Each structure stands twice: as structure tokens, then as C-alpha cells.
Amino acid sequence: MRTVAVVGASLAGLSAARSLRKRGYDGRLVVVGEEFHRPYDRPPLSKEFLAGALGEADLALEAHDEDLGAQWLLGVRATGLDRTRRALRLADGREVRVDGLVIATGAAARRLPGADGLAGVHVLRTLDDARALRDELARGGRLVVIGGGFVGAEVASTARALGLDVTVVEAAPTPLSGPLGAAMGGVVSGLHADHGVRLLCGVGVKGLSGERHVDAVVLEDGRGIPADTVVVGVGARPCVEWLEGSGIELDNGVKCGADGRTGLAGVVAVGDCANWYDPRARAHRRVEHWTGARERPDAAVATLLAGGAVTPGVPRPPYFWSDQYGVRIQFAGHAAGADSVTVEEGAVDDRDVLAVYRRAGDPVAVLGMNQARSFTRWRKQLAAATS
Amino acid sequence: MKIPACRLADLPRGEAFRLDIDPPVSVFHTDDGEFFAIDDTCTHQDASLADGWLEGCEVECPLHASKFDLRTGAVDAPPAKRPVRTHEVVVEDGVIHVRLSTDAPDLPPCVASRLAGGSA
Numbered sequence: 001m002r003t004v005a006v007v008g009a010s011l012a013g014l015s016a017a018r019s020l021r022k023r024g025y026d027g028r029l030v031v032v033g034e035e036f037h038r039p040y041d042r043p044p045l046s047k048e049f050l051a052g053a054l055g056e057a058d059l060a061l062e063a064h065d066e067d068l069g070a071q072w073l074l075g076v077r078a079t080g081l082d083r084t085r086r087a088l089r090l091a092d093g094r095e096v097r098v099d100g101l102v103i104a105t106g107a108a109a110r111r112l113p114g115a116d117g118l119a120g121v122h123v124l125r126t127l128d129d130a131r132a133l134r135d136e137l138a139r140g141g142r143l144v145v146i147g148g149g150f151v152g153a154e155v156a157s158t159a160r161a162l163g164l165d166v167t168v169v170e171a172a173p174t175p176l177s178g179p180l181g182a183a184m185g186g187v188v189s190g191l192h193a194d195h196g197v198r199l200l201c202g203v204g205v206k207g208l209s210g211e212r213h214v215d216a217v218v219l220e221d222g223r224g225i226p227a228d229t230v231v232v233g234v235g236a237r238p239c240v241e242w243l244e245g246s247g248i249e250l251d252n253g254v255k256c257g258a259d260g261r262t263g264l265a266g267v268v269a270v271g272d273c274a275n276w277y278d279p280r281a282r283a284h285r286r287v288e289h290w291t292g293a294r295e296r297p298d299a300a301v302a303t304l305l306a307g308g309a310v311t312p313g314v315p316r317p318p319y320f321w322s323d324q325y326g327v328r329i330q331f332a333g334h335a336a337g338a339d340s341v342t343v344e345e346g347a348v349d350d351r352d353v354l355a356v357y358r359r360a361g362d363p364v365a366v367l368g369m370n371q372a373r374s375f376t377r378w379r380k381q382l383a384a385a386t387s
Numbered sequence: 388m389k390i391p392a393c394r395l396a397d398l399p400r401g402e403a404f405r406l407d408i409d410p411p412v413s414v415f416h417t418d419d420g421e422f423f424a425i426d427d428t429c430t431h432q433d434a435s436l437a438d439g440w441l442e443g444c445e446v447e448c449p450l451h452a453s454k455f456d457l458r459t460g461a462v463d464a465p466p467a468k469r470p471v472r473t474h475e476v477v478v479e480d481g482v483i484h485v486r487l488s489t490d491a492p493d494l495p496p497c498v499a500s501r502l503a504g505g506s507a
Contacts, residue, residue: 011465018464041466048497058496061465294452294464321450328450372438372449380440 001099001266002027004304005088006070007078008104009033011041012271012293014061016102017068019301029070030096032088034105036075037127038062043290045130046154047323051162052134059127078105081246083264100304102297103243103254103262103269107236107288112146114207120214121230124151133231137162141228144168144217146205148175148189150322152233156197157324167198167225169205169217179320181335184355184367187348188329194351195325200225236288238273251275253286259312260300266307268300279314281334289320316383317365327351328372332379333365345374354378392424392483403437403446406485410492412474413437414483415457417444423457424474424485430493431467469493 004020006013009031017031033039040059048054073090080089081101088096109123122133133155137143143159145152148170156166168175176185192199204220208230216224238253248262249255254269258277261268271293275286292315299312319332338357346352346369354374357365363382368375393404398416406412411427413436421444427436429448436455440447445463447454453467460470471493475486 015464043466053497060468063468291452330450372435376438376440376449 001025001305003030003096003098004028004100004102005030005032005096005098006102006104007032007088008102008106008271008273009035009037009039009072009074010104010106010271010293011039011061011290012106012297013102013104014039015294016104016270016297016301017070019298020102020305021068022298023301023305025301025305027099029068030098031068031070031072032076032078032090032096033072033074034077035126035128038072038074040127042125043321045127046124046151047158049130050124050134050137050155050158052138056127078242080242081248081267083247086266099266101267102300102304103240103248103267103273104271104293104297105239105242105273107238107253107272109232109236110234112205112208112232112234115214115230115232118208118210118214119212120210120228121208121232123232124155125236133229136229137164139228140164142167142226143229143231144225144227145231145233146217147233147235148172148192148199148201149233149235150176150179150320152231153189153192153324154322155231155233156192157195160195160197160325164229167200167227168192169203169219169225170199170201171204173202175199175201179335180331180367181338181341181357183341184335184353187351187353188324188367188369191325191327191351236272238275238286240273252284255284257312258314259303259310260296261303261308266304268304270297270300280317281337285318287318289318291316291319317379319379327369330368330372330375330379331365332375333357333363333382335365338364345371389477389484389486392485395478395481395483398483401441403439403441404483405435405437410494410498411435412485412487414476414485415441415446417441417457419443422476422478422483424476425455425457425460426471426474426492426494428471428494428498429453429455429467430462430469430471430495431465432495433498436471 039061077091109125115121142165145168174185175189206218206220209216253275256276272288275284278285317333322329345354353369354371355367366378404414413427414424434450438449445454454463460473477484
């Protein structure tokens with residue numbers, strides 16, 4: 001291979017570029033990024049960066065002396081892939097002929113229909129989003145967070161610590177019941193009330209009110225929740241529209257094998273846009289976790305360089321973390337399919353918990369709240385049991 | 388400075404012992420029976436490496452995915468970018484001691500500022 005392009009310059013793209021070099025690829029390496037920024041770390045955007053404790057320089061993912069010998073095309077979006085000519089099309093009209101391609105275009109924050117053009121309404125996905133939200137939160141006032149998932153909860157936690165009046169609105173009866181199950185979703189989201197944040201569950205959002213600037217969130221039951229700032233945290237959709245018509249199968253992102261390979265030779269996909277086959281679950285799963293974006297590109301790159309002639313190792317069970325209200329939350333495995341959840345250490349009321357999810361007696365997932373040491377042990381056990 | 392950490396008998400293979408000094412230092416007993424001491428705090432964020440995933444001569448931060456080499460302190464990949472300090476381990480009379488490095492520690496921004504300010 002003489003030219004490999006990595007489309008996407010965030011964690012998954014950078015990890016893929018690094019793996020290419022580490023595995024001995026010495027040809028031309030082109031990294032395409034839609035944002036103008038060099039690769040940066042997103043988890044602090046809803047926490048330390050939003051609170052002002054970390055600056056932009058702290059977010060850099062590259063070491064200061066790191067040189068991957070790559071050509072960086074930043075501030076330009078990929079718009080298409082011509083598979084017969086093996087050409088990547090860019091928004092500025094340029095074309096890059098490639099032998100190998102790593103798709104790492106990530107996911108974009110879902111927005112609220114009808115909210116465009118209303119000041120004071122934010123999503124949080126990129127550094128630019130976080131800058132804008134940080135400036136707004138610094139003015140104080142009333143914040144309404146739409147969506148009680150991890151991003152919404154972290155923003156609520158950070159804003160509360162900054163002294164804002166915070167309300168979280170969640171359409172489901174219990175926040176986080178998707179990733180954590182209802183019981184533990186209830187325990188973790190109990191942190192909101194512990195810290196004086198209002199949590200309204202089981203009610204959808206009808207819309208926003210305000211002339212130029214938002215002044216309230218209107219719920220489906222007719223209630224209006226006054227707001228100076230609104231954060232919409234209702235998930236993300238994979239950025240794969242640019243691949244339509246390329247011959248690559250799209251189904252909740254780029255449909256991939258267990259090692260990131262697509263149906264097109266020489267093309268792999270990684271990170272939030274990639275819907276990998278999970279041999280444990282015997283189903284495709286799109287995993288939007290930092291750890292997956294950090295670890296899986298190496299397997300995909302190995303596949304790419306070997307022309308598909310390697311057998312992938314089974315990745316470790318999915319892992320993610322969240323810091324809210326000073327509590328460190330960690331989770332590994334799949335909660336779906338568990339038939340029991342038991343607290344093995346600590347107590348639910350203390351928000352100090354190590355809980356194990358089991359299916360037919362076998363551990364399938366583990367949740368820790370301020371239980372880093374025990375959590376690591378269980379996570380290792382889970383990986384050993386399912387590898 | 389050489390300070391006692393714990394009794395040899397109290398640190399089985401595959402385990403770590405955290406010495407609560409400021410900044411904290413941890414002693415690791417690998418599965419192969421070797422002892423290593425490094426600064427306990429991940430250089431990326433306030434997390435205790437003694438709580439991490441020990442494999443061979445490497446420990447992975449319990450929060451994220453950076454792995455530190457216990458022999459050199461070097462880190463393999465982000466989010467951590469800087470190495471941790473290493474210390475010499477001395478076992479005498481059944482007690483594990485740590486001879487502290489005189490190098491400046493590499494601490495994450497929040498911990499460094501706390502230590503510099505002298506308060507939490």
C-alpha cells in the first residue's frame with residue numbers, strides 16, 4: 001500500500017494513524033479532519049474543561065514531540081468515496097487516491113427540531129461547542145438539560161458546581177436505564193437530587209419558547225420550565241452520509257466485521273461511526289465509548305495491513321466511565337440481557353457501590369461508583385470469562 | 388530517603404500497596420515475583436495506579452487506557468502523555484522499603500495545583 005487515508009482526526013482516527021506507523025506502514029499517510037483543531041480529548045469537555053479547570057492545551061492528544069509523518073488536511077470534510085477509482089473526495093474539491101482507507105468520522109450530536117436560530121441553546125460534542133457553553137454557563141442563571149444520559153448528567157453536575165440552578169428533563173421513566181438497567185440507572189441518577197438538581201422523568205419535550213433567546217423548555221404535559229440556557233443531550237448519530245452510494249453497507253453506521261472490516265477490500269471503520277459485529281452478543285453493536293475508539297483501531301489496522309488475512313482477537317468488554325458530582329462511575333460489559341443485579345460491596349444509599357450483573361449466574365457486566373480497585377478486579381474477571 | 392512500605396508477607400503477587408505520602412507512591416509485586424515502585428497518581432488525571440490493571444511489568448490506569456511501564460515509568464498512549472516517576476525498592480528483614488527518587492514528580496494539573504497551593 002502506498003497511500004492510506006484516515007478520515008476523522010479525533011481519538012479513533014489518531015489511534016488508527018498511530019497503529020499504522022507502529023505496525024510498520026511507511027507509505028503516505030493522509031489524515032482528514034472536519035474540524036480545524038488537532039486531535040483533542042473530548043471527555044473533559046463536559047467536566048474539567050467546562051468548569052474552567054483545564055485549558056485547551058491540556059486537551060491535546062498528541063505528545064508535543066510526536067510526529068507520525070502524516071499529511072494533515074484539517075478543516076475539510078470528506079464528501080464521497082469513488083470505489084472504482086479508489087478516490088476520496090473532499091469538500092474543497094480535492095481528491096485523494098487511496099490504497100487503504102480508515103473511516104473514523106464519528107458521530108454528531110442530535111439536535112432538537114425547531115431550535116435552530118434560538119440563542120442560548122447548545123449541544124456538546126466538539127471543542128467549539130464546549131467553548132460556547134462554557135462562556136454561557138459563566139453568566140450563571142437557570143440551566144435546563146434535555147436528556148438525562150451521561151453527557152447531560154455531567155453537564156448538570158458541572159453547572160451545579162458552578163452555582164447554576166439546574167433542571168434535567170428525561171423522557172424515559174428512569175435515566176440511564178439503557179446502558180445501566182432500570183435499577184442501577186435509578187441509583188446513579190439519584191445523584192441529581194442529592195445535589196439539589198431537579199430531575200423530571202417520564203415526560204417528553206414539546207419545544208422551546210423564546211423570541212431570539214430561549215426563555216423556557218415546554219414539556220409535552222404543557223408545563224414550561226424557565227431557562228436562560230438549554231443543553232440538548234439526546235444522543236448522537238453516526239456521520240456516514242458521505243458514504244452513501246459508495247458501495248459500503250450502512251446500517252446504524254458503517255456495518256463492519258468483528259475486526260472493523262467493511263465489505264469493500266482495503267476499507268475499515270473505527271470509532272463512533274462503526275457498527276462492529278460483536279461475537280459475544282452475536283449481533284452488530286455501535287459502541288460510542290472512548291475506550292473503544294482508543295483500542296479497536298489497532299485491530300482494524302492489523303486487518304487492513306494484512307489484507308484481511310488475520311483473525312481478530314476478541315476485544316475487551318466495552319468499558320466507559322463518567323464523573324458526576326465528585327462520584328467516579330465506571331461500567332464494563334453489557335447490561336442488556338442480565339437477569340439479576342446484586343450489590344457486592346458498598347451501599348446504594350451511600351452512592352458507593354460495586355454491582356454485578358449476571359445472566360444465568362454468569363457475570364456479564366459490572367458497575368462501580370467510587371470503587372476503582374474492586375471494579376478493576378471485576379473487569380479483569382469479566383474479560384477473562386468472555387475472551 | 389528510604390521509607391518502609393509494608394511487610395513482604397502482606398503483598399502477594401499481582402497486588403499493589405499504596406504508601407499514603409504526598410504525593411502517594413505505590414509498590415507493585417508482579418506475577419513474576421518482581422517488585423517495582425512508582426508514583427501512584429496517573430499523570431493524566433487524579434486516579435490511583437494501585438487500583439489499576441496489572442499485567443506483566445505494566446499497569447493500566449483504572450480509569451482510562453494509558454499503561455505505565457513499571458521499570459521505566461514510560462507511558463504507552465493517551466490520555467496520559469507524561470511518564471510517572473520510578474523509585475527504588477529495597478527489601479530488608481522481610482519489610483519492603485522504597486528509596487524515594489529526588490526527581491520532581493509528574494502530576495496531573497489538578498493534583499499539582501492542590502499540592503502547590505497546600506490545600507484541597
